[in-house]
Amino acid sequence: MISFQLSEEQIALKDMVRKFAEKEISPVAGKFDESSEFPREVITKAWELGIMNCAIPSKFGGLGLSVMDDVIINEELGAGCLGMGTSICVNNLALYPILFGGTDAQIEEFCGPFLKEPKLASFCLTEPGSGSDAGSLSTLAKEEGDHFVLNGSKMWITNAGHADLFTVFATVDKGLKTKGIICLAVPANLPGIHLGKHENKLGQRASDTRGITFESVKVPKKNLIGKIGEGFKIALKTLDHTRPSISAGAVGAARAAMEHSIKYAKERKQFNQPIASFQAIQFMLADMATSIEAGRLLCYQAAYHLDQGQYEKGNFASAHAKRFSADMAMDVATNAVQIFGGYGYTKEYPVEKIMRDVKLVQIYEGTSQIQRVVIARHLLNT
Numbered sequence: 001m002i003s004f005q006l007s008e009e010q011i012a013l014k015d016m017v018r019k020f021a022e023k024e025i026s027p028v029a030g031k032f033d034e035s036s037e038f039p040r041e042v043i044t045k046a047w048e049l050g051i052m053n054c055a056i057p058s059k060f061g062g063l064g065l066s067v068m069d070d071v072i073i074n075e076e077l078g079a080g081c082l083g084m085g086t087s088i089c090v091n092n093l094a095l096y097p098i099l100f101g102g103t104d105a106q107i108e109e110f111c112g113p114f115l116k117e118p119k120l121a122s123f124c125l126t127e128p129g130s131g132s133d134a135g136s137l138s139t140l141a142k143e144e145g146d147h148f149v150l151n152g153s154k155m156w157i158t159n160a161g162h163a164d165l166f167t168v169f170a171t172v173d174k175g176l177k178t179k180g181i182i183c184l185a186v187p188a189n190l191p192g193i194h195l196g197k198h199e200n201k202l203g204q205r206a207s208d209t210r211g212i213t214f215e216s217v218k219v220p221k222k223n224l225i226g227k228i229g230e231g232f233k234i235a236l237k238t239l240d241h242t243r244p245s246i247s248a249g250a251v252g253a254a255r256a257a258m259e260h261s262i263k264y265a266k267e268r269k270q271f272n273q274p275i276a277s278f279q280a281i282q283f284m285l286a287d288m289a290t291s292i293e294a295g296r297l298l299c300y301q302a303a304y305h306l307d308q309g310q311y312e313k314g315n316f317a318s319a320h321a322k323r324f325s326a327d328m329a330m331d332v333a334t335n336a337v338q339i340f341g342g343y344g345y346t347k348e349y350p351v352e353k354i355m356r357d358v359k360l361v362q363i364y365e366g367t368s369q370i371q372r373v374v375i376a377r378h379l380l381n382t
């Protein structure tokens with residue numbers, strides 16, 4: 001039997017986050033988009049509400065929420081502001097590798113502090129020379145006594161300028177390809193870590209994005225998460241688990257674009273009638289609604305498989321959810337701007353921001369092309 005009904009707790013969670021987004025995020029979304037300042041106060045409020053780091057299991061003092069719960073949270077944050085949603089949810093991306101590959105002692109040591117204070121963490125996989133082909137990364141982790149010495153650069157790292165902890169993927173020997181990749185928990189205050197400039201982005205301007213350079217950074221061997229050679233698998237498993245939530249953020253942003261469009265179409269009159277009376281506008285709204293429903297269902301399906309521990313199905317379903325929701329949100333936001341006409345092209349209305357924000361979902365955490373590569377691999381069994 002398949003159920004499409006959220007549990008009472010999930011309905012309450014959705015309601016709580018929706019109210020939070022309406023009260024704390026939407027009213028300031030335009031301001032942070034304009035200034036590209038980091039919304040630290042909003043993030044602190046999200047932490048106080050308990051919607052950050054929620055994958056940390058209860059045995060370590062966390063909430064141990066499911067991927068499905070995270071999907072619910074992210075749709076509502078995305079409806080408020082996708083950039084702030086990214087800033088809030090990236091801790092999960094950074095802490096999952098420790099939850100998946102770490103020992104109990106490492107989870108206590110590295111994830112525990114995030115439950116006590118509104119700290120931030122960054123997931124450091126991408127490099128200037130390796131993006132989609134993440135397995136070809138070059139950051140070197142050389143074993144020296146009881147340390148790894150890190151040298152190399154990471155690129156496009158979310159929240160890097162404000163993080164207390166970096167989850168860094170590096171290689172002990174590039175010749176070993178993905179089998180040489182390790183995962184390290186790297187405190188951000190270690191000597192030799194240099195942050196790049198805050199990137200001046202097209203959208204999601206409330207999220208902090210920068211490069212990081214590691215210059216002979218001595219990382220204790222006890223910070224190795226998993227074994228040597230397990231880093232790449234840990235990174236991929238992490239991305240499978242966060243893609244449904246990232247996709248749900250796009251669903252939320254698309255939903256917001258549709259809601260703004262419905263309101264505007266009823267108010268705006270041309271030819272002596274609301275533009276909502278024109279079938280061309282009605283069909284755009286109808287297509288938006290169908291696409292949003294479809295995107296949400298794909299997110300729920302991916303979350304369901306992952307929560308059941310069905311990783312193979314979860315990998316396939318996450319790629320479907322990410323590919324469809326990202327491209328769908330871009331289409332919906334573009335059509336929302338169309339419904340607003342000239343006004344939609346200005347910062348007077350919120351739809352142009354949504355259009356700029358959702359573009360990033362087609363790029364980060366695996367581009368729409370890479371999701372198609374994953375889907376095709378499953379189809380062709382390669």
Ligand SMILES: Cc1cc2nc3c(=O)[nH]c(=O)nc-3n(C[C@H](O)[C@H](O)[C@H](O)COP(=O)(O)OP(=O)(O)OC[C@H]3O[C@@H](n4cnc5c(N)ncnc54)[C@H](O)[C@@H]3O)c2cc1C
Nearest residue numbers: 123124125126131132156157158209363364365366367369
């Ligand atoms: C704002 C922002 C925040 C980010 N945050 C993080 C973060 O916190 N941590 C992190 O590690 N990374 C992060 N990233 C990096 C992001 O995941 C990469 O940008 C993404 O994986 C693409 O890599 P690339 O930019 O190097 O593009 P490339 O890999 O160079 O791709 C360029 C183009 O080629 C296409 N392409 C590449 N390979 C193939 C293929 N095999 N088949 C078909 N098409 C292909 C791509 O789809 C794309 O259209 C972030 C990026 C941005 C822009």
